């Protein structure tokens with residue numbers, strides 16, 4: 192009897208976890224290509240890519256090599272089916288049909304515990320309100336008023352590096368770029384570094400980094416994959432209780448800080464008719480009514496901006512520094528351009544050919560976020576001629592399109608020159624999307640580019656730099672795809 196019951200249970204488990212998903216997989220595979228690995232699905236691919244090709248994104252980068260007309264690639268994630276869109280036309284349909292999707296929190300669920308109501312993961316009316324509240328503050332024109340603040344932060348970090356021969360001899364561009372970008376998110380939000388405020392003895396950058404690292408570590412554990420984020424809320428172990436308490440205390444600390452700032456901005460506005468130092472929060476306080484409801488979400492939005500804007504922009508800068516060293520001729524041209532430039536404003540820097548070509552090419556070749564978070568279909572619908580069933584995961588993979596020879600000549604070569612003098616042939620609107628597209632595109636893209644241009648410009652002005660010739664770049668998976676070993680740059684201070 193026991194054996195029969197066991198067989199029945201195993202049969203139903205196999206049906207639910209493997210057989211039904213496999214038939215769904217076949218249904219979608221006929222529109223493109225795909226790979227089904229029972230239970231483990233795409234996790235196997237991630238492991239293989241690192242082990243065999245030393246690049247966690249190898250497969251998505253090379254997805255269209257054999258078939259540039261490929262439309263989609265189907266994989267499984269446990270029993271769920273996931274469609275990776277690689278054809279720009281399909282991506283366009285996807286972005287025009289956002290009403291049928293919600294963000295899937297499988298990979299990010301635990302990190303979200305520190306900002307559950309942040310703009311990046313709320314849906315519907317709540318998302319619309321949040322996006323409306325911040326949209327003016329993230330306009331290029333408004334952000335240009337924050338350029339002096341960004342400039343100060345970059346100078347401070349570079350000046351510190353200049354004082355230490357040890358740092359100059361072994362400069363880790365990821366660490367120092369993220370120092371800059373983390374401070375920039377805080378300073379552009381509040382108008383200053385708020386250094387006097389300490390959380391458990393830590394400044395804001397250290398506290399946020401500490402909390403996000405703890406949550407990230409939990410997300411990489413087997414328990415997370417088996418039981419999800421709720422498991423860590425149970426406070427079963429000392430370390431679970433430690434992390435849970437940090438989240439609660441930090442949220443309440445930030446709530447007080449933001450309320451205090453709002454009150455002081457409102458007072459300044461009342462007494463002087465304007466807020467003297469520009470910032471994202473100042474822009475909101477001076478143009479909108481701050482309700483109790485909006486206050487409630489502002490903390491989570493701030494944390495979201497920090498999480499979304501620090502590593503990404505830092506990664507863009509670090510990888511650009513690295514690739515510049517791999518192209519010495521162009522490095523010289525960039526240096527000449529930067530030295531000759533008279534207009535250091537964000538508008539002026541946006542006109543520099545080589546500077547922008549390098550940033551654009553890094554974003555194409557190995558941008559920090561070359562795919563969006565997974566989306567789950569909330570209703571049956573069509574993308575073009577493809578019927579998408581409710582519950583299917585769909586995600587546009589711009590990394591595949593960015594490396595498709597149909598759109599880019601010699602796509603696996605890092606070549607900033609393709610962006611000079613309009614050499615790059617007119618590309619499909621959805622074949623270059625480092626900041627995604629549609630209504631949920633990156634709200635911080637202008638800030639990211641302003642920060643990247645100011646920092647790169649300053650770096651090139653201040654330093655000669657090269658990379659240790661023995662260094663081998665291996666890309667692994669952390670919070671995002673990152674170099675496994677720190678990039679060892681050698682810096683010498685330039686004499687002007």
Ligand code: HEM
Nearest residue numbers: 311496499500503504507560563564626627633634635639
């Ligand atoms: C080079 C730097 C950056 C890149 C490549 C990047 C890329 C992206 C991408 C691809 C998305 C879409 C994600 C999805 O739909 O699943 C996104 C969304 C977002 N980004 Fe960025 N980002 C960068 C910098 C920033 C910065 C500096 C901020 C803010 C300070 C920021 C804030 C956000 C937010 C809040 C969202 C969610 C928007 C929404 O759902 O309405 N990002 N970003």
